[in-house]
Amino acid sequence: MDCSLGAQHPVKRSSREELVGAPHSAERVQTVRRLAVEGLSDREIGGQLGLSKAAVEKIRRNHSIPPGKTIAVAPEVLNTIRLMASEGASDSEIGRAVGMSKAAVWGVRKRHDIQKADVHYASSRTNKKVIRPRQQHVHGTPSMYNSGCRCDDCRAANAERIRGLRARRRERLKTGEAEIEHGLSAYNNWGCRCEVCTLANSQACREYWRNGAERLKARGAAYREAHQERIKKMQQEWRDEHREHVRESNNQRLRDYQRETIDQAAKHYQEWTSAELEVISRTDISVKEMAFLLGRTWNAVQKQRQKMRDAERGKEPQARPSAVHTHGLGGYGRGCRCETCAEAKRQYRQGHEEKVKSATVPGARNARKEWTGPELEVAARDDLSVTEIARRLGRTYAAVSVIRHKIRHDPKTINFAGIAEGKPAQDDSESTDPPK
Numbered sequence: 001m002d003c004s005l006g007a008q009h010p011v012k013r014s015s016r017e018e019l020v021g022a023p024h025s026a027e028r029v030q031t032v033r034r035l036a037v038e039g040l041s042d043r044e045i046g047g048q049l050g051l052s053k054a055a056v057e058k059i060r061r062n063h064s065i066p067p068g069k070t071i072a073v074a075p076e077v078l079n080t081i082r083l084m085a086s087e088g089a090s091d092s093e094i095g096r097a098v099g100m101s102k103a104a105v106w107g108v109r110k111r112h113d114i115q116k117a118d119v120h121y122a123s124s125r126t127n128k129k130v131i132r133p134r135q136q137h138v139h140g141t142p143s144m145y146n147s148g149c150r151c152d153d154c155r156a157a158n159a160e161r162i163r164g165l166r167a168r169r170r171e172r173l174k175t176g177e178a179e180i181e182h183g184l185s186a187y188n189n190w191g192c193r194c195e196v197c198t199l200a201n202s203q204a205c206r207e208y209w210r211n212g213a214e215r216l217k218a219r220g221a222a223y224r225e226a227h228q229e230r231i232k233k234m235q236q237e238w239r240d241e242h243r244e245h246v247r248e249s250n251n252q253r254l255r256d257y258q259r260e261t262i263d264q265a266a267k268h269y270q271e272w273t274s275a276e277l278e279v280i281s282r283t284d285i286s287v288k289e290m291a292f293l294l295g296r297t298w299n300a301v302q303k304q305r306q307k308m309r310d311a312e313r314g315k316e317p318q319a320r321p322s323a324v325h326t327h328g329l330g331g332y333g334r335g336c337r338c339e340t341c342a343e344a345k346r347q348y349r350q351g352h353e354e355k356v357k358s359a360t361v362p363g364a365r366n367a368r369k370e371w372t373g374p375e376l377e378v379a380a381r382d383d384l385s386v387t388e389i390a391r392r393l394g395r396t397y398a399a400v401s402v403i404r405h406k407i408r409h410d411p412k413t414i415n416f417a418g419i420a421e422g423k424p425a426q427d428d429s430e431s432t433d434p435p436k
Contacts, residue, residue, distance in 0.1 A: 024059055028059070032049070035068065039068045042060070042067065042068070044068075080094075080097065081108055081114060084097060087117065088116065139151060141154070141157050145158040173190050188201070257291075258299055261288065261297050261298045262298075265296055265297045266295045266385065272304060280301055281305075287305070327341050327344075328340065328344045329341070329348050332345045360390040361396055363391060364395055364399075366395055378392065378393060379400060386404065
């Protein structure tokens, strides 16, 4: 249905309505209890707290607070009220009979739990009353929810009723049987998603979160603290029911961390320095951020942190069983130098070097250009790896390796670079020692 730009938007509720509709805090309930003990009526309590009489009465009913001022009723009058109510008389009729107002009779019935009989008029001509027994409310029904019950069954029944009501309204809206006023009410109750209704809902949500963000946070924290055991039990039950899903999700998350950090890791199988150990002992950054900062993989940082925790607790590191020995790259790292382990190490180094070389090719803006004196000075530094020099100078990995070899052995290149003859210029492809 087309919406006009002149459609009325929902009007913001007044402060009094916000107080009535807002959840009552423990401090407000205690204030109502104290004033009721002092003898104030519901109307007087509401005047002091800025609430209506009905709101104060609802607080007392939900928290079992007795009324402050009560009307003394004689036993014979109380018996008359009970008898006439059982016969189906209205509060006005009972009031005229006993000399009380309608509101006073209603208050007496509520205080003494006097229920009126349901009256059915058999015929509109004769106006004859037929008294039916009062139907008792049953849990799990919308009527019990409207009576004030908030158990799980009543909540579910009321939610199902609301869903059905909204579905019927949407069907009427689609067929054009209903005429609605576009705005927040049409968005929530009729399911209209036109521009006017969507804009009204967005404005209401922004205003709600802007005004009640702190209140909602405090309410959520109070609820979690009050129902801590229940929340833990529900979480544990869900994990037990979906154990395979939880395990697979955790493993997939760890694999993603390792895959994201392995490409930038340039310090495989290198000893940990004191500066690196100081970094991984920090608690203000995550393990993933530590891996990116140190040029390590996520698994390497996680295992080293576990070793540090075990050392702080005085726990002896678990020795690998001597009977289990697998040849390959892992066996080479454990000290085996057989032909299989050596070949695995050579293949790993070749693959790693090819990966590093290919990583510096896209940024080689100075490829095939002559080397200048400042560039040779940077290339001769032994505190930088070949990859770092290549990225800094805009050269390829192979070009930096060749020039470092010339600096090490060619006197002309040494003099042109302005460094002392015989100064070591190590290649990080030939050494696995960490940079100093």
